[in-house]
Amino acid sequence: MLTRSLRLINTSSKLVRNYSTSFWSNVQKGPEDPILGVSIAFNKDTSPSKINLGVGAYRDENGKPYVLECVKKADKKIFEAGVDHEYAPIVGLASFNSLSVALALGEDCKAIKDKKIAVIQTLSGTGALRVAAEFLARFYPGKTAYVPNPTWGNHNTIFADSGVAVKSYAYYNPQNCGLNFDGMYNDINAAPNGSIILLHACAHNPTGVDPSIAQWKKISQLCKDKQHFVLFDFAYQGFASGSPEKDAEPVRLFVADGHQIGLCQSFAKNFGLYGQRIGAFSLITGTPEEALAVESQLKILVRPMYSNPPIFGARVVSTILSNKELTEQWRTEVKGMADRIIGMRESLVKYLKQHGSTKDWSHITNQIGMFCYTGLTPEQVDRLASEFHIYLTRNGRISIAGINSKNVEYLAKAIHAVTK
Ligand SMILES: Cc1ncc(COP(=O)(O)O)c(C=O)c1O
Known part of the structure; x- marks a missing residue:
C-alpha cells in the first residue's frame, strides 16, 4: 500500500526519490541505553548463578519484583468503589x-x-x-x-x-x-x-x-x-x-x-x-x-x-x-525495602572481608539508597560478566536491590577475585 502511494507521488510530481526508497532511510540506528544492554546480556546468559545488578528496580529476597501490600489493598478499594475511567x-x-x-x-x-x-x-x-x-x-x-x-x-x-x-x-x-x-x-x-x-x-x-x-x-x-x-x-x-x-x-x-x-x-x-x-x-x-x-x-x-x-x-x-492505616502500612513496607538494602550492603562487606579482601570497602556501607558506586574499573566489570555471570554497568555501579541472601556471598567472592 505504502509502496503504491509512493510510486503515484513519484510519477505525478516528479520527485527525485525513487519509489523503493523509504522516507526514513537517512535515520541511523542510535546506541542502546547502557542499562538495557546489561539486561540483554543477562537474559542471554544461561548460568544458574547469574546476577543482574544493572536494573534500578527493587527486588525482594527471591530476586522478584515486589508489590507492596498497601498497594494491593488500595487496588482492591479502588476496584470495589466501581470508579469510572474518565x-x-x-x-x-x-x-x-x-x-x-x-x-x-x-x-x-x-x-x-x-x-x-x-x-x-x-x-x-x-x-x-x-x-x-x-x-x-x-x-x-x-x-x-x-x-x-x-x-x-x-x-x-x-x-x-x-x-x-x-x-x-x-x-x-x-x-x-x-x-x-x-x-x-x-x-x-x-x-x-x-x-x-x-x-x-x-x-x-x-x-x-x-x-x-x-x-x-x-x-x-x-x-x-x-x-x-x-x-x-x-x-x-x-x-x-x-x-x-x-x-x-x-x-x-x-x-x-x-x-x-x-x-x-x-x-x-x-x-x-x-x-x-x-x-x-x-x-x-x-x-x-x-x-x-x-x-x-x-x-x-x-x-x-x-x-x-x-x-x-x-x-x-x-x-x-x-488513609491512616494504609499510610502506616506503607511506612512499614518502605522501611522494609530500605532496611533490606542496608542489610545487603553490610552483608556484602562482611563476606568480602571473610573471603580475604583487605581493601577498604567502607564506602559500600557509607553510601545510601538503591545504588552503590563500587569503584570497580570497566575491566573488572567485564571480568565479573565473563567469568562470574554478574552483570552491571561499566561505571562500576551496582543496584543493591539485585543482591539477596542467596547470592551475596557468591558476589563477594567474585568481587574479591577481580580486585585482588
Ligand atoms: C535520580 C532519578 N531521578 C528520576 C528518576 C525517574 O524515575 P521514574 O521516571 O521512573 O519516576 C530516577 C529513576 O531511576 C532516578 O534515579
Whole structure:
C-alpha cells in the first residue's frame, strides 16, 4: 500500500526519490541505553548463578519484583468503589497533588498553608523533570542548568531536549568513593548568579553518596547568596533511610531557608509503582496569585504534550496517603525495602572481608539508597560478566536491590577475585 502511494507521488510530481526508497532511510540506528544492554546480556546468559545488578528496580529476597501490600489493598478499594475511567484534569488528581506535596514538604509547611505552591501530577519522576525543564526553558530563559558529575544520565538529555543548556558541578570523589564537597561548593559558587542547580534530594543516583545535613546547610546558604534556582529531584523518598521524613530533610531545609524550590517527585520506587508512571512537579511561588498563574502556564505546557496524566497510580497513592492505616502500612513496607538494602550492603562487606579482601570497602556501607558506586574499573566489570555471570554497568555501579541472601556471598567472592 505504502509502496503504491509512493510510486503515484513519484510519477505525478516528479520527485527525485525513487519509489523503493523509504522516507526514513537517512535515520541511523542510535546506541542502546547502557542499562538495557546489561539486561540483554543477562537474559542471554544461561548460568544458574547469574546476577543482574544493572536494573534500578527493587527486588525482594527471591530476586522478584515486589508489590507492596498497601498497594494491593488500595487496588482492591479502588476496584470495589466501581470508579469510572474518565479523563483526569490537565493537572491530575487534586487529592494526589496535595497529598504528595505534603508528604515531601511536611503538613505544617507554611508555603502549603499560604497556597503559594503550584503542583501538577506528572508521568513519574522523568515526566516531572521534563515538565520542569520545559517550564524553565519558557519562563527562565537563557539560564544554564548545573547537574552533579556524575548524575542520572537522563538529566542531561531532559534539559538538552527541552532547550536548557546543561553543565555539571563536581560531586563524586573517586579517591574515597565519597563526596567531593569542596569541588561541589566551588563549582556552584562559580556558576553565574541565578543558574539552575539540580540537586538529588537523597540516595544520589548513580553514586549513593549524599551530603551530610551540615553540608546541605552550606549549599543552601550558597545557593541563596548566588540567587540560584534550586530544582530538587526527589525520586527516593523513604527508600534511602527508611524514613520519609529523614529523607525529606534537605528539601525541607531549603524551603525553611526561603528558597522557592522546584520539586520533582516520583512514586516509582517508594510505592513500587514503576509502570504506573506517577509523580508530581511543584513550584513554590511568591503569592497565591503567582501560584495560580504558574499553574495555568503548566496546563498550557502539558495540554499539547500528553493532554492529561494517567489516573490509576494517582488513585493508588491518594488512597494510601489519605488513609491512616494504609499510610502506616506503607511506612512499614518502605522501611522494609530500605532496611533490606542496608542489610545487603553490610552483608556484602562482611563476606568480602571473610573471603580475604583487605581493601577498604567502607564506602559500600557509607553510601545510601538503591545504588552503590563500587569503584570497580570497566575491566573488572567485564571480568565479573565473563567469568562470574554478574552483570552491571561499566561505571562500576551496582543496584543493591539485585543482591539477596542467596547470592551475596557468591558476589563477594567474585568481587574479591577481580580486585585482588
Ligand atoms: C535520580 C532519578 N531521578 C528520576 C528518576 C525517574 O524515575 P521514574 O521516571 O521512573 O519516576 C530516577 C529513576 O531511576 C532516578 O534515579
